[in-house]
Every structure is written in structure tokens, then in C-alpha cells.
Amino acid sequence: MHITSGANDSNESFSREIQRGRARMLIAIVGLAAVLAAPAHAIGEGHEEPWATPSTCTYDTYRWNVNQRSATARERVEKPYSQLGPEELDAASGCSVCVEDQAEIRLEGIVPFRLCRKVAPKVEALLWELQSHGVAIRSLTGYRVGLTRGDVDSEGNRTKFSNHSFGIALDINASANGLYESCYTVGPGCRLRMGGEWDPRGNPLSMTAQHPVVVGMKRIGFRWGGELEGLQKDFMHFSLAGD
Numbered sequence: 193m194h195i196t197s198g199a200n201d202s203n204e205s206f207s208r209e210i211q212r213g214r215a216r217m218l219i220a221i222v223g224l225a226a227v228l229a230a231p232a233h234a235i236g237e238g239h240e241e242p243w244a245t246p247s248t249c250t251y252d253t254y255r256w257n258v259n260q261r262s263a264t265a266r267e268r269v270e271k272p273y274s275q276l277g278p279e280e281l282d283a284a285s286g287c288s289v290c291v292e293d294q295a296e297i298r299l300e301g302i303v304p305f306r307l308c309r310k311v312a313p314k315v316e317a318l319l320w321e322l323q324s325h326g327v328a329i330r331s332l333t334g335y336r337v338g339l340t341r342g343d344v345d346s347e348g349n350r351t352k353f354s355n356h357s358f359g360i361a362l363d364i365n366a367s368a369n370g371l372y373e374s375c376y377t378v379g380p381g382c383r384l385r386m387g388g389e390w391d392p393r394g395n396p397l398s399m400t401a402q403h404p405v406v407v408g409m410k411r412i413g414f415r416w417g418g419e420l421e422g423l424q425k426d427f428m429h430f431s432l433a434g435d
């Protein structure tokens with residue numbers, strides 16, 4: 193009798209733990225669904241702080257050389273903010289390449305990163321909500337200045353700033369969401385260029401269109417690199433412009 197009673201008590205305790213676990217999971221799912229269904233303007237609302245126009249502009253940059261396939265001509269730029277050229281400003285967002293225009297974001301377990309002050313509050317609010325509901329976020333890369341796009345000059349250097357340069361792009365969980373070339377449609381012919389292998393069936397960090405991170409980022413106005421048209425698919429990448 194004693195053994196049987198102990199077994200019954202153990203089974204009942206185990207059953208209660210399962211029920212509590214299911215309840216916690218249901219609460220998390222409902223909470224996350226509410227976050228993803230919230231109007232885009234409601235995410236991060238009320239978190240913006242006044243930001244005066246800086247007097248100076250400072251940034252470290254480089255040029256991507258397509259022949260060497262490496263960064264060249266690294267330099268630090270310092271100038272009056274009033275002397276910014278049109279190439280140093282993103283016309284659509286109003287964000288600049290200046291570090292003075294960037295806001296630092298800190299999340300639990302993540303190396304601090306920067307995004308343009310105009311988009312940082314809503315991105316930070318979304319990422320905090322995703323983390324609080326159990327969505328795994330291992331790495332984030334935002335503001336990073338470099339001439340990596342556009343036409344190539346006579347020496348093989350790119351001539352246009354990337355979206356990361358303005359703080360309006362974010363790479364998430366790059367080790368499981370690589371950048372692929374020769375990838376008009378996703379398949380065996382795609383060639384991994386940067387980051388880790390994209391394996392949504394075997395790696396829960398690999399993102400698909402239904403992943404909470406993708407759904408959430410699109411809700412606040414970002415476009416996902418996994419849906420790029422053309423020969424590249426950049427599964428880690430989110431930006432306002434979509435490239």
C-alpha cells in the first residue's frame with residue numbers, strides 16, 4: 193500500500209507539473225500573439241525621447257573592394273553636422289551615418305548594438321517582448337558604416353553606403369540565417385556567402401516567413417531579406433528599404 197500510495201502521489205504531482213507547464217506555455221503563446229497582432233504604431237509607443245540635432249558628425253567607415261573581396265580604405269570621418277552630404281543621409285528615414293544619430297540598445301544576454309534613434313524605440317520594444325515570451329535571440333548587428341553597395345569605381349570599390357550605415361538595418365541570429373548568392377529560388381543551388389547555414393527544419397533559430405521575429409519586424413515596418421527578389425536571399429537581414 194505504501195508503495196502504491198507513493199506512486200499515486202508521484203503521478204499526481206507529475207500530472208500537476210504538466211498542467212502548470214501547459215498553462216505557462218498557453219500564457220506565453222497568447223501574450224506573443226497579442227504582441228504580433230498589435231498595431232505597428234502601438235509597439236514602442238511612448239518610448240521616444242527628445243533628440244536635438246547634433247553639432248558634429250563622426251563615423252568610422254570603409255569601402256568594399258569587389259576585386260579583393262575585402263574591406264579597404266578604412267577611415268574616421270569628423271565634420272560639422274551641417275556639412276553632411278546627401279550620400280550621408282537616408283532620405284526616406286531621415287537617418288544619417290553619424291554615430292551621434294544612433295541610439296544604443298541593450299537586451300538580456302546580447303552584446304549592445306546601435307540603431308538610428310528614429311527606429312530604435314520600436315525595435316527595442318519588440319525585441320524585449322519577443323525575448324520575454326521565449327523567442328530565442330542570440331545575436332544582433334545594427335549600425336555599421338561601410339560603402340558596400342552601388343556602382344564600382346575604377347579601383348573596384350563600392351560607392352554607396354549600406355542600410356546598416358544609417359542604422360536602419362538589423363541582422364538577427366546570423367549563425368543560423370546566412371546570406372546566399374545564386375539563389376533566385378531557395379534550393380540546393382544556393383551558395384552560402386556569409387553567416388551560418390539556413391536550416392529551418394533542423395535549427396529553430398533559422399527563420400521563415402512565419403517565424404515570430406519575421407512577423408514582428410514586418411509589423412513595425414521592416415522588410416525581411418529572406419524575401420528579397422533576385423539572386424540573393426539574406427535570411428538574417430531586416431531593413432526599412434528591404435535590401
